[in-house]
Amino acid sequence: MSCGEESKEGRDEGGFKQTARKNSVEFGEQLEKHPDTQNGLIPTPQFQIDEKLLIDPKLLFVGSKIGEGAHGKVYQGRYRDQVIAVKVLNSGSTPEEKAKLEGHFIREVTMMSRVKHENLVKFIGACKDPMVIATELLPGMSLRKYLFSIRPKQLDLCVAIGFALDIARAMDCLHANGIIHRDLKPDNLLLTENQKSVKLADFGLAREESVTEMMTAETGTYRWMAPEHVRPSLPEDLPPDLAFIIQSCWVEDPNVRPSFNQIIRMLNAFLFTLTPPLPESDTTKLAAPSRDSVITESSARARGKFSFLRQLFAAKRTRNSH
Known part of the structure; x- marks a missing residue:
């Protein structure tokens, strides 16, 4: 047709x-x-x-x-x-x-x-x-197809964090309205035309939060199941602060994991620790900054927030273990 x-x-x-x-x-x-x-x-x-x-x-x-x-x-x-x-x-x-x-x-x-x-x-x-x-209809492709299209390259870290923030904001909106998506994966994330942002689609498996049914091992897609079903290994070169965000989402007790609102704050704090990427036209004019120059006043404040968040999640683990 x-x-x-x-x-x-x-x-x-x-x-x-x-x-x-x-x-x-x-x-x-x-x-x-x-x-x-x-x-x-x-x-x-x-x-x-x-x-x-x-x-x-x-x-x-x-x-x-x-x-x-x-x-x-x-x-x-x-x-x-x-x-x-x-x-x-x-x-x-x-x-x-x-x-x-x-x-x-x-x-x-x-x-x-x-x-x-x-x-x-x-x-x-x-x-x-x-x-x-x-x-x-979004003119961009799914995040899954996009990731395949750029191989063997990987997403720039700032772009990846931007996508993660988009996803966290979408999920935070759903949870604020009592909706659990249950099938969050790259196939259901669609890129905008400029490939700078993603939108969450497909509510086919979504449920009202009030529905009292247990998540089964068959819910969702295998590689993108909830962390209680599968936890992949983290890259060795992953920044410690980003590793902390990921691992805090993988805590075995769901009550200890951060909310999406907290994840948004943690990701924004992590962005402060990164050097903004230079436009391509400027990369040939300026030498890459040294590692020491990356730690600016704003990134130092961000690391202070991570210290507080670590204490917060440690306290939540302690309360839930008693």
């Missing part, structure tokens, strides 16, 4: 409405031919969802596939005059499976619509028949 092409008559507001009406039947035919709505798998629209969150399917166009996950496929698409990402969720083949997947759909739509943050992919709307979630 190709995205609907806007005709010349549809470039102004009146013309666009006329084009939308003209193509409304075309979109219905697209859904009927869509591989995820074949074989009678279109869910019955009996489940309830806030009408304010629904978008007009007659104005939604589905293009080429750009991704696929356990819960559905993602396509490039268009809604009105906006290029978007269209996630078409799996429908199920039995009444029981359909009911379960409809519950997942309602939960994902409700949670995505409830939180807004610059580091969360923006929710646009949903359709019930078939189950579709429309979000902003």
Whole structure:
């Protein structure tokens, strides 16, 4: 399926409405031919969802596939005059499976619509028949693909810390709204067009914090599971302050680990200990600074904060051990 092409008559507001009406039947035919709505798998629209969150399917166009996950496929698409990402969720083949997947759909739509943050992919709307979630389309690639694309090079440390701050801010927003993402990994982190920032996507496994269910070993993706499931070894040349941040997140007792708000503060403090990277045009003019010149007044203050944080987490471990 190709995205609907806007005709010349549809470039102004009146013309666009006329084009939308003209193509409304075309979109219905697209859904009927869509591989995820074949074989009678279109869910019955009996489940309830806030009408304010629904978008007009007659104005939604589905293009080429750009991704696929356990819960559905993602396509490039268009809604009105906006290029978007269209996630078409799996429908199920039995009444029981359909009911379960409809519950997942309602939960994902409700949670995505409830939180807004610059580091969360923006929710646009949903359709019930078939189950579709429309979000902003980021022109950058996933963090996973980006890391593969720069091999054998590694991320500049300042860039890596910037990405980590973006992720921590997104997670802090979710936790502040009582949402646990449960599938945080590079595949679900999308780069912005300038590749300077990342946004968290895919709420397919997200849960309300109030839900009293245990995390199982099967929750999430193996390499990116919670630290109680797997802890990789740290590089030997890792700066001690950064190693402390990571290891504090890996403390066996979850109650002792820092919150994402605390992680944000620790990462910002660590940034003060780093020398800002020079623009490429200046690197040939200036010699690299010596290690001694890196420790500025601001970095000294940052190291003082790390001393306090170490005492804080040591005190939390002591309280939780009694």
